[in-house]
Amino acid sequence: MVALTRDGLETSELPLPKDQAPHHVAIIMDGNGRWAKAHGLPRTEGHRQGTENLRRILRSCVKFGVKILTIYAFSTENWARPRAEVQMLMRILEGVIDRELDELHRNGVQIRHIGELSGIAPILQRKIKYACEYTRNNTQLILNVAFNYGGRDEIVHAVRRIVADQVPAEDINEALISRYLYTSDLPDPDLIIRTSGELRISNFLIWQGAYSELYTTPTYWPDFDESELGKALIAYGERKRRFGKTDEQLDAS
Ligand code: FPP
8 A cells, every 4th residue: 555645645755754854955956047047048048947946845845845945046245146146146146036926925935034124225125024914824835035145144143133232242152153143033044055066155054054964966956956956865764863963872862
């Protein structure tokens, strides 16, 4: 007899039993430009295909039991890109909100934003805030969009707020700092995936990713499909997360 999950999926279709899937997956969606070049297309087409792929991966995350997906959509360093490309990345986010918000909402996706809102055009700021507010009670999947985000910048902002709040030095500890980050009420990522073969974290979730499992693949983001995500989850399932402990301590716990 074929075992089925509550969603009617054959368990054999899942890379890992749902209760063992990483709760929070974060992705550095790299390689749109190289994908476009490899296909003789403009970079804009790479970003367009990358956006389409995000729709597919969202569905796969729900299917595989991932509850939080954080995506690195625009870094504080991306402002250094050619002006036309920066504008296009801004338009992509605006277009996703304009066109996809209702469908995301119907599918139970809760949209969140991490990063610095100031610095983004006021109209886009308003749309981001609206999308977060509109979907805030959804529970199927949290889509956490890192946009105008940098890990060091996030820590600088946290420190400034801690100082502004006049927190006494002896009260400052890791838990307090975590509460001052953009991700204050989210658990740390279990798995960080980077596509397109680079072996860097590039200022992404540098505090929160301290104990995340890392997975990289040479596949460019537009080609990172459900089966690629499945491979990442299988690799995650084979890792032993030690959090600094010895094997003996882990076996005893
Ligand atoms: C990296 O590829 C990708 C980005 C900087 C942007 C990622 C954005 C999307 C996939 C669009 C979806 C996002 C939103 C806004 C919801 P790259 O251009 O660095 O590729 P390269 O390293 O090959 O040049």
